[in-house]
Amino acid sequence: MNIYSILNQTERERVSDGAIAPLLTNTKSAPRLLVLIWSQLGDFDSLEYAWWIQREAELLEQKGLAIRAVGIGDGASGNQFCDYTGFPKEWLFVDPDAELHQQLELKPGLSLAVPGLSSSQNAWLNLMLMCAGIGSPGTLAEVFRGYKGDRLAPQLIGDEEEVKAAPLPPLKGSFFNMAGGKGFQRPFELATLRLRNMVEVLSKWKTYVPNQAYLTQRGGTFLFDSQGELLYEWRDKAILGFAENMSYPLSFLKAIKSP
Numbered sequence: 001m002n003i004y005s006i007l008n009q010t011e012r013e014r015v016s017d018g019a020i021a022p023l024l025t026n027t028k029s030a031p032r033l034l035v036l037i038w039s040q041l042g043d044f045d046s047l048e049y050a051w052w053i054q055r056e057a058e059l060l061e062q063k064g065l066a067i068r069a070v071g072i073g074d075g076a077s078g079n080q081f082c083d084y085t086g087f088p089k090e091w092l093f094v095d096p097d098a099e100l101h102q103q104l105e106l107k108p109g110l111s112l113a114v115p116g117l118s119s120s121q122n123a124w125l126n127l128m129l130m131c132a133g134i135g136s137p138g139t140l141a142e143v144f145r146g147y148k149g150d151r152l153a154p155q156l157i158g159d160e161e162e163v164k165a166a167p168l169p170p171l172k173g174s175f176f177n178m179a180g181g182k183g184f185q186r187p188f189e190l191a192t193l194r195l196r197n198m199v200e201v202l203s204k205w206k207t208y209v210p211n212q213a214y215l216t217q218r219g220g221t222f223l224f225d226s227q228g229e230l231l232y233e234w235r236d237k238a239i240l241g242f243a244e245n246m247s248y249p250l251s252f253l254k255a256i257k258s259p
Helices: 003-008 044-055 057-062 075-085 099-103 119-131 139-148 173-179 189-203
Strands: 011-014 020-022 032-040 065-072 092-094 220-225 230-235
Touching: 003 220, 003 230, 032 044, 044 057, 044 065, 044 075, 044 189, 057 065, 065 075, 075 092, 139 189
Parallel strands: 032 065, 065 092
Antiparallel strands: 011 020, 011 092, 032 220, 220 230
16 A cells, blocks of 8 residues: 555545645645544544644644644534644544545444344444443553553643543642642643543544434544655554554654754
């Protein structure tokens, strides 16, 4: 499979203007190209990945990256996603039926079909089973990491930054220092960010997830050089498994020299 060739021939709806446009428009002159194939735009993985992209904007610029992302959804979900995460709308394209995911042979997730249930009901059942770790290796461990903290991960919330994650009261980053210090991912820090994402999605569920048929579909990460040669790839295996190193999802870029 020539992944770059597939992406180079792909056209999807661009969130910034609603136009059907080539995915790789205005990327040819960049030293490197990072393509993110995301699951549902209302999925924890997509929201968290976008958060890391925003957090590490300086690193991404240093590496000379052009970035494009494709998420499962429509124009409305794409706009809401970008408004919430700050991810640039001109970088995001939407794929309502996960056709690109299927072309790239990304994992569809658990697909049990219980007789008598509709496709949406089966999708929900499979999603709940995956959240419980069934057919989704590492998911429960990653959930627990969000609560117990991770000394191999950076601090996620600045001391003066305020996080609003109902039903919790607004919390400053310094609050988490009481759980053991600063300079690393403190206990409950990541879980709080995930709670904020959950509240956002559930309050706008129909916008984020217009079609529930693809709730379990997983995504992938692909990094190319200026000639279209694949430098790195990661294919998601599970919910909350969108990176090879979840402590620092963009760690694969550290080995890439700046142009």
